[in-house]
Amino acid sequence: MGNRSIQLSTARDLSQSTWAAGDFSLVAASNQIVSELLCEAIPLRAGQRVLDVATGSGNTALAATRRATEVVGVDFVPALLDRARERAHAERARKVTFEEGDTENLPFPDASFDVVLSTYGHMFAPDPARAAQEMIRVCRPGGHIGFAAWTPQGLFGKVFDLHDKYNPPPEGSSPVTRWGDEEFVRERFGSAAQSFRFERRDRIFRALSVEQWFGFISQYLGPTVVTMERLDEPKRQAFKREMIGLMEGANQSGDETLFAPAEYLEAVIKLR
Numbered sequence: 001m002g003n004r005s006i007q008l009s010t011a012r013d014l015s016q017s018t019w020a021a022g023d024f025s026l027v028a029a030s031n032q033i034v035s036e037l038l039c040e041a042i043p044l045r046a047g048q049r050v051l052d053v054a055t056g057s058g059n060t061a062l063a064a065t066r067r068a069t070e071v072v073g074v075d076f077v078p079a080l081l082d083r084a085r086e087r088a089h090a091e092r093a094r095k096v097t098f099e100e101g102d103t104e105n106l107p108f109p110d111a112s113f114d115v116v117l118s119t120y121g122h123m124f125a126p127d128p129a130r131a132a133q134e135m136i137r138v139c140r141p142g143g144h145i146g147f148a149a150w151t152p153q154g155l156f157g158k159v160f161d162l163h164d165k166y167n168p169p170p171e172g173s174s175p176v177t178r179w180g181d182e183e184f185v186r187e188r189f190g191s192a193a194q195s196f197r198f199e200r201r202d203r204i205f206r207a208l209s210v211e212q213w214f215g216f217i218s219q220y221l222g223p224t225v226v227t228m229e230r231l232d233e234p235k236r237q238a239f240k241r242e243m244i245g246l247m248e249g250a251n252q253s254g255d256e257t258l259f260a261p262a263e264y265l266e267a268v269i270k271l272r
């Protein structure tokens with residue numbers, strides 16, 4: 001393996017242990033609307049074969065199965081897949097399955113899906129070119145790829161930048177918010193794409209207070225859990241202060257609660 005491959009495989013291992021920390025299913029619960037909007041943006045048709053890349057606890061896979069499609073959700077954290085299966089069982093959804101797999105090495109033959117989706121999922125792959133190639137490979141010609149990704153200038157883009165400042169990613173990893181930039185998306189899908197549609201939307205963060213929000217993500221959002229664990233006490237306090245300052249700056253509630261819009265890019269790509 002060359003140096004670049006070793007760096008990327010270390011980055012993948014680190015990313016996996018990071019997302020296995022905390023319990024992302026609790027964070028994901030308030031993201032469901034993003035998945036529903038993405039499924040309408042495609043728009044999905046009954047009977048289509050759909051893949052949800054980096055499904056986590058299944059938000060987008062479940063949104064797709066509610067539209068009478070046949071869905072597979074794939075993720076590299078087994079505990080999150082268990083949460084997704086529990087949810088599918090509770091909804092009596094019979095045409096959705098969940099499998100372990102890596103975004104950069106999808107365990108499916110070429111052209112196996114009509115539609116490939118990802119909500120804040122494929123954006124975390126350390127090698128974005130590889131993630132895009134894999135999504136293109138498993139999608140049939142003329143099919144659709146759709147995703148949601150935080151924009152660099154939006155609130156959650158800045159939240160991830162702060163994580164990187166205090167807990168720098170391994171050398172060679174691509175900044176996750178690049179997927180929120182339309183030009184970057186055009187470059188990645190390039191000649192495989194027949195057309196692109198982009199929409200900038202806001203996902204609203206709500207909590208009883210900014211402090212309560214920070215306490216919540218420190219317990220459940222893997223990247224925050226791991227960052228807090230790795231820092232010594234003075235740096236932990238500095239990270240907390242900066243995160244709270246960022247959220248306070250974005251808070252539009254006008255009262256003691258948190259109501260903060262975070263911009264994301266919704267992208268729909270039709271393949272040739």
Ligand SMILES: C[S@@+](CC[C@H](N)C(=O)[O-])C[C@H]1O[C@@H](n2cnc3c(N)ncnc32)[C@H](O)[C@@H]1O
Nearest residue numbers: 019028054055056059075076102103119121124
């Ligand atoms: C922010 S969560 C989003 C989960 C889900 N798509 C949703 O909308 O709730 C990111 C997810 O990406 C998964 N993930 C990150 N990198 C991955 C990779 N290389 N292969 C598979 N899953 C990955 C994590 O395990 C986690 O479930």
